[in-house]
Every structure is written in C-alpha cells, then in structure tokens.
Amino acid sequence: MSLRLDLRALLGAAIGVVGGLVSVAFGHGSGQAPLTVIAVLTIALVGLSLGAAASLYAYVAASVAMILANAFPTSAATTFPELVRVGAFVIGSPFVILLALRADRERAALRAARDAGAAIRGRLQVEREHADDVRREVDSAGRRAEADRARLAEVAEVIPEPLIVYDADGRGTYANRAALRLFGRSFVERSPLEWGNSTDPRDQGGSPLLQSEYPQVAAQTRALRRRMTVRLPMSGRDLLIDVEGTPIPGGGAVLLLRDVGRExxxxxxxxxxxxxxxxxxxxxxxxxxxxxxxxxxxxxxxxxxxxxxxxxxxxxxxxxxxxxxxxxxxxxxxGVVEAVNEPFEPRRAVSAAVERLRARGSDRSVKVRVRGRPRALGDQRLAEQAVTNLLTNADRYSDAKSPVQVAVEVDGDQVLVRVADGGPGIPDDVAERLFKDRVAVGRGLGLGLFLTDAMMAAQGGSVQLEQRRPRAI
CATH class of the missing domain: 1.10.287 (Helix Hairpins)
Structure with a gap:
C-alpha cells in the first residue's frame, strides 16, 4: 500500500471528517459518546470505493474529528457502553482498513490477470495470423512446386532418351515414358540393393560394380558419365548404356540413359x-x-x-x-576411308583449302604462315578436305572482323598445321567429344570435325584441340 497524498487521499480524509462529526453529533443528540459505528461504516465504504490508502486517511481524519469534538465533554463520567463503542472504533477500524487493503490486492491481482489474459489473447491472435500467413505461403509454394513439377514432367516426356529421377535413398521417384518403355517400372522403383541384384550392373570391361558405384548412388555427390551394362528385368537381356548423372541439391540425382546399341x-x-x-x-x-x-x-x-x-x-x-x-x-x-600414301607439300593443300573456302562465298581474311618448305607423307586430297573443314568451322564461329590464322611448320618428323579462329572458344563439355561425335552447335550438320578426325586417321595423322579458350586452336 502506497501512502501518497493524492486526490483519493484528500477525498478519503474529507469523508472521514464528515463521518466522525456525524457520529459525534448523533452521540451528543442522545446524550452519550459518539456513535462510532457510523465512523466505522464510513471508513469501510471509503476503503471499498477509494482503496485502502484512502480508508487509512479517513480513519485518521475521523479519529481527529471525534477527538476534537469530544475535547470538552458535557458529562464528567463515561459509562461502560460508551467505552465499548470507543474501543470498537479504535480496534475495528484497523481491521476494516486491512480488509480494504486485501481487497485492493485482489483487485490488483484481477487487473494483472486480466491484462495478462489480454496480452495472451493478443499474442495468440498474432500467432494465429502468422500461422494463417505461413499456411497460405506453404499452400502457394506447394501449388508452385506442383506446377513446376508438371512443367518439368512435360519437358521430360519430350526428351527421347530415358530420364529417371532418384531420391536421396537411391530409389526412383519419376521416369519418363522412354525410360518406362525401355526398362520397365521395376527397374526404376527398386532400392539400390534390389536393383543391383536384378540388373547385375557391370562396367564396360565386364567387372561387377560395387553398390557405391551404382549410377543412382554415385551421382548423388558428383557429376557422372559412364558406359556400363545392365540386365533388363523384363526380358533378361543385357543392354549396353551410356549414363549421365547429376546431383539434386538437397539429396537425389537425375540420370539420363542412352541405349548405345540403338544409337x-x-x-x-x-x-x-x-x-x-x-x-x-x-x-x-x-x-x-x-x-x-x-x-x-x-x-x-x-x-x-x-x-x-x-x-x-x-x-x-x-x-x-x-x-x-x-x-x-x-x-x-x-571404317573404309580410302587414302593413298605419297609425298606432297602441305602448303599446296592449305592453299587449295583456302580457295575452297573462297568458292563457298566466304570473304574472311585468312593469314597463312609457312616456315620453310615442309613435305608430308599422306593423301593430299584428304588433307585438303580436312583443312577445308577446319577453315569452314573457324569461319563459322569467329567474330565478324577476326581473321583466321593458319601456321604450317615442321616438328621433328611431323608436319603441324595449326588453325586458330577468332571466336569465344569451345565449352569443356563440347571439347571432350569435339572430334569423336557429331557435334552441331548452331549452324551446320555437325559432320566437319568428325570427318576431319576420320580423314587424318586414315592417312596416319591426327587432329587435336590445343587450346579451348579464349580462341580455339
């Protein structure tokens, strides 16, 4: 209880004075001591309405008022009932104040509980709104994910090669129509252990693969490219396939499989x-x-x-x-490229290749540098065609004003012909199969460099990529 002299305290003291004077007035009217029950009731009402602190001020004020009003008593002697009334006031008023104090504390506790309940309700409302927002976001994300999955499924179905998606446990969760048509559903949905028992996977040399080397397991952690043999569960026949795999962030892998025999x-x-x-x-x-x-x-x-x-x-x-x-x-x-084996001058083959490029309508600058008078042993006709293919490729992918550089020189017992373009270079994934597969990037059939390798091999030569970027050589 805080005893502050505020408006409540002043109002309680004033009511106490009035109550004390009224009790004295009623007592004098009957020729007896003050009627203290009126003062006690006054203090009680002040405590209930204004609080314990105000009732204490009312008690003090009523006591002072009654003391001052009885300072000059009219009778010399005080009877026993009068003493009882005064004692009841002196003893009972503090109990009334204590009850008022207890009521104040209960009111404060009720207010605190009410405020706490309101705060809890507010927090619950905020959390409910947050939960609703999260639920809406989850639903929206789920719809977007389902739409993305549907779009990916549409793209996967267009891919002619078998495509399989695996989860983090190595079990297939999706396969396009090409995969189901070639391998069957049991090939896709089995666990790695069951898959290995039913397909007997082997590497290109025929050695069995460990479970950690299974493509759906190995591709979980790194990009994978492998040729292997598997047994088809439906027919029991062995199939030679090329597998390309890539990890999925968060766990899983995507495998693209190619039937090598079909290709x-x-x-x-x-x-x-x-x-x-x-x-x-x-x-x-x-x-x-x-x-x-x-x-x-x-x-x-x-x-x-x-x-x-x-x-x-x-x-x-x-x-x-x-x-x-x-x-x-x-x-x-x-494998029947026919080639003759006779001496010729590579410089003449390069000049003829430049003329062929001109005959095809190209006006690109070609700078040829020949060191000495090199002579080679091979097929000049195939050499001309091979250099023509290199010049055509360099002309096709070079920048508009960049010249093509050709250098002819002797290196030991070999003659080297280097063709450098003025383009941006060759990506690593294309460079690895540049001369071994039909690679078409943009225009063309993708045959030129593949044929260049075959023609050079037929006459005992070779072709290779010396530099990938910033320009190809």
Missing part, C-alpha cells in the same frame, strides 16, 4: 542413307555444274545472266560439297 543402329542407318543420297544426287549435280560452266563460256551471254549463272554454280558446288561430306561420313562410319 549404333541409328548411326548405321544414317550412314547407309547418306551413302544412298550422295550416290543418287552426285551425277545430276555434276551434269548441272557442267551445263552452267558451258553456258558461262558463251560470248554473247548478258552480264546479268552471267552473274546469276555464277551464283548458281556456287550453289551447285556447295551442294556437291555437302554430298562429299555425306559420302565421307558413310565411309568413316564403316
């Missing part, structure tokens, strides 16, 4: 088709070229017709070059 069959069919097309179209194109050349020799031909004839001849030459590449591709695939 070999498609490669052979393409090779046969290329040979057929080259054979069927070579003669008609040769006749068209001869007739255009004959028409160009006429003296009376108009200048405009001569220009059109020259452009037509360039187009026929380009078509014949495409047929030559297709025919060479067919031979390279079958």
């Amino acid at each position: 070999e069959d498609e490669r052979r069919r393409l090779s046969h088709f290329a040979s057929f097309v080259a054979h069927e179209l070579r003669n008609p194109l040769a006749v068209a070229r001869a007739r255009i050349e004959l028409s160009q020799r006429e003296a009376q031909i108009p200048e405009r017709s001569a220009t059109h004839g020259a452009r037509a001849l360039e187009s026929v030459e380009a078509a014949i070059a495409v047929l030559e590449r297709l025919e060479m591709y067919s031979r390279a695939e079958s």
Whole structure:
C-alpha cells in the first residue's frame, strides 16, 4: 500500500471528517459518546470505493474529528457502553482498513490477470495470423512446386532418351515414358540393393560394380558419365548404356540413359542413307555444274545472266560439297576411308583449302604462315578436305572482323598445321567429344570435325584441340 497524498487521499480524509462529526453529533443528540459505528461504516465504504490508502486517511481524519469534538465533554463520567463503542472504533477500524487493503490486492491481482489474459489473447491472435500467413505461403509454394513439377514432367516426356529421377535413398521417384518403355517400372522403383541384384550392373570391361558405384548412388555427390551394362528385368537381356548423372541439391540425382546399341543402329542407318543420297544426287549435280560452266563460256551471254549463272554454280558446288561430306561420313562410319600414301607439300593443300573456302562465298581474311618448305607423307586430297573443314568451322564461329590464322611448320618428323579462329572458344563439355561425335552447335550438320578426325586417321595423322579458350586452336 502506497501512502501518497493524492486526490483519493484528500477525498478519503474529507469523508472521514464528515463521518466522525456525524457520529459525534448523533452521540451528543442522545446524550452519550459518539456513535462510532457510523465512523466505522464510513471508513469501510471509503476503503471499498477509494482503496485502502484512502480508508487509512479517513480513519485518521475521523479519529481527529471525534477527538476534537469530544475535547470538552458535557458529562464528567463515561459509562461502560460508551467505552465499548470507543474501543470498537479504535480496534475495528484497523481491521476494516486491512480488509480494504486485501481487497485492493485482489483487485490488483484481477487487473494483472486480466491484462495478462489480454496480452495472451493478443499474442495468440498474432500467432494465429502468422500461422494463417505461413499456411497460405506453404499452400502457394506447394501449388508452385506442383506446377513446376508438371512443367518439368512435360519437358521430360519430350526428351527421347530415358530420364529417371532418384531420391536421396537411391530409389526412383519419376521416369519418363522412354525410360518406362525401355526398362520397365521395376527397374526404376527398386532400392539400390534390389536393383543391383536384378540388373547385375557391370562396367564396360565386364567387372561387377560395387553398390557405391551404382549410377543412382554415385551421382548423388558428383557429376557422372559412364558406359556400363545392365540386365533388363523384363526380358533378361543385357543392354549396353551410356549414363549421365547429376546431383539434386538437397539429396537425389537425375540420370539420363542412352541405349548405345540403338544409337549404333541409328548411326548405321544414317550412314547407309547418306551413302544412298550422295550416290543418287552426285551425277545430276555434276551434269548441272557442267551445263552452267558451258553456258558461262558463251560470248554473247548478258552480264546479268552471267552473274546469276555464277551464283548458281556456287550453289551447285556447295551442294556437291555437302554430298562429299555425306559420302565421307558413310565411309568413316564403316571404317573404309580410302587414302593413298605419297609425298606432297602441305602448303599446296592449305592453299587449295583456302580457295575452297573462297568458292563457298566466304570473304574472311585468312593469314597463312609457312616456315620453310615442309613435305608430308599422306593423301593430299584428304588433307585438303580436312583443312577445308577446319577453315569452314573457324569461319563459322569467329567474330565478324577476326581473321583466321593458319601456321604450317615442321616438328621433328611431323608436319603441324595449326588453325586458330577468332571466336569465344569451345565449352569443356563440347571439347571432350569435339572430334569423336557429331557435334552441331548452331549452324551446320555437325559432320566437319568428325570427318576431319576420320580423314587424318586414315592417312596416319591426327587432329587435336590445343587450346579451348579464349580462341580455339
């Protein structure tokens, strides 16, 4: 209880004075001592309405008022009942004040409980709103994830190669139609242990793979590229496949599988088709070229017709070059590229390759540097075509004003021909298979560099990438 002299204290003291004077007045009216019950009731009412501190001030004020009002008593003697009333006031008033104090404390406790309840309700409301917001965000994220999954599934279904998604335990959770058609659902959904028992995975040399080397396990931690053999659960036949895998952030892996045997069959069919097309179209194109050349020799031909004839001849030459590449591709695939082995000057092969580039309509600057008079042993015709392919590739991917640099030099018992383009370079994933696969980036059929490797190998030479970036050599 805090005894502060505030408005409540002054009001309690004033009410106490009034109560004390009224009790004295009633007592004098009956010729007796003050009627103290009125003062006690007054103190009690002050305590209930204004609090314990105000009732204490009322008690003190009533006591002072009654003392001063009875300072000059009218009778000399005080009877016993009067003493009892005065004693009851003196003793009972503090109990009333204590009760008022207890009531104050209970009121304070009730206010504190009410405030705490209001605070808890406020926090619960805030938490409920936060939970609603989180639930809405989770629902929205779930809808977005489901939409993303649907879009990814659409993309995966378009991919012609089998694609399988694995979780962190190595168990397949998704496979596109190509994967289900080739391998079956049991191939996808089994655990690594069950998968290994049913498919008997082996490396390219025929050695069994450890479970840690299974592609769905190994690809969890690193990018993977491997050729391996698996047994199909549905048919029991062995299948040679190329596997490319990449980890999924948070656990899991994505595998892209290629049926090597099927690709070999498609490669052979393409090779046969290329040979057929080259054979069927070579003669008609040769006749068209001869007739255009004959028409160009006429003296009376108009200048405009001569220009059109020259452009037509360039187009026929380009078509014949495409047929030559297709025919060479067919031979390279079958491993029967024919080559002669005789001395020739690489400088002449490079000059002829530059002329071929010019005949195809390129006006790019080609700077040729030859050290000495090198001579090589091989097939000049294949060497010309190989250098032409390198120059065509450099012309296609170089910057607009960048020249192509060609250097011919002797290195021991070898003759080196370096072709440097002016382009941005070659990505690492493309560089690894640049000369071994059909690589088409942008324009072209993707045959040029593949055929270059085959033609150089046929005459005992080789081709390699010395520099990937910032320009290819």
